[in-house]
Amino acid sequence: xxxxTQPDIHITVSEGASLELxxxxxxxxxxxxxxxxxxxxxxxxxxxxxxSGDTLVQGIKGFEAEFKRSQSSFNLRKPSVHWSDAAEYFxxxxxxxxxxxxxxxxxxxxKP
Amino acid sequence: xGGITQSPKYLFRKEGQNVTLSxxxxxxxxxxxxxxxxxxxGLRLIYYSQIVNDFQKxxxxxxxxxxxxxxxxxxxxxxxxxxxxxxxxxxxSRDTPGANVLTFGAGSRLxxx
Numbered sequence: 001x002x003x004x005t006q007p008d009i010h011i012t013v014s015e016g017a018s019l020e021l022x023x024x025x026x027x028x029x030x031x032x033x034x035x036x037x038x039x040x041x042x043x044x045x046x047x048x049x050x051x052s053g054d055t056l057v058q059g060i061k062g063f064e065a066e067f068k069r070s071q072s073s074f075n076l077r078k079p080s081v082h083w084s085d086a087a088e089y090f091x092x093x094x095x096x097x098x099x100x101x102x103x104x105x106x107x108x109x110x111k112p
Numbered sequence: 113x114g115g116i117t118q119s120p121k122y123l124f125r126k127e128g129q130n131v132t133l134s135x136x137x138x139x140x141x142x143x144x145x146x147x148x149x150x151x152x153x154g155l156r157l158i159y160y161s162q163i164v165n166d167f168q169k170x171x172x173x174x175x176x177x178x179x180x181x182x183x184x185x186x187x188x189x190x191x192x193x194x195x196x197x198x199x200x201x202x203x204x205s206r207d208t209p210g211a212n213v214l215t216f217g218a219g220s221r222l223x224x225x
Contacts, residue, residue, distance in 0.1 A: 032212045043202055043216035090154060094212060102154040
């Protein structure tokens with residue numbers, strides 16, 4: 001069965017610093033991978049997705065993620081964090097949407 | 113603008129009462145989903161529906177019921193059989209066939225008093 005692990009429950013970074021959020025997955029074939037962001041009390045918004053092809057994918061709001069098959073990872077990065085990036089971030093994996101699996105989430109705090 | 117509307121945003125319920133959460137989409141998406149979100153647990157699938165008049169149980173369907181009489185509507189009823197219903201509930205939809213991308217509503221927070 002597929003699963004997703006986000007090892008970091010909470011991360012704090014200073015505004016302007018770089019960010020990397022970790023995501024490891026377990027899946028038997030090439031997965032579809034996603035990163036979503038959630039502001040407090042809101043739904044989830046898609047940041048980026050990987051289906052195939054170039055393993056470095058670009059998303060909205062300046063985020064990118066790299067698929068590393070050998071490490072079963074799909075880490076999210078941003079070179080310079082803005083205060084508005086404070087939110088909760090979810091990694092998800094799924095080949096069909098009826099079997100989409102979400103990680104537990106990483107809460108990002110941005111220090112001034 | 114196309115999207116998913118969930119209502120109410122906040123709902124309070126006494127123990128033993130059934131409540132229904134509304135989910136309406138104007139995206140013309142075929143598939144719709146209900147997720148439950150609890151702190152530190154991510155999202156868990158309650159029910160999903162791929163077409164009208166058909167729906168399937170997800171991982172945590174016990175104590176919940178749904179209907180899909182119209183393509184644009186997928187209401188979720190939290191019954192009194194659900195032992196721990198206090199949570200944030202998210203509705204989502206997906207266009208089929210196509211990319212595996214879910215579009216989410218803004219959520220409904222249910223609190224049992």
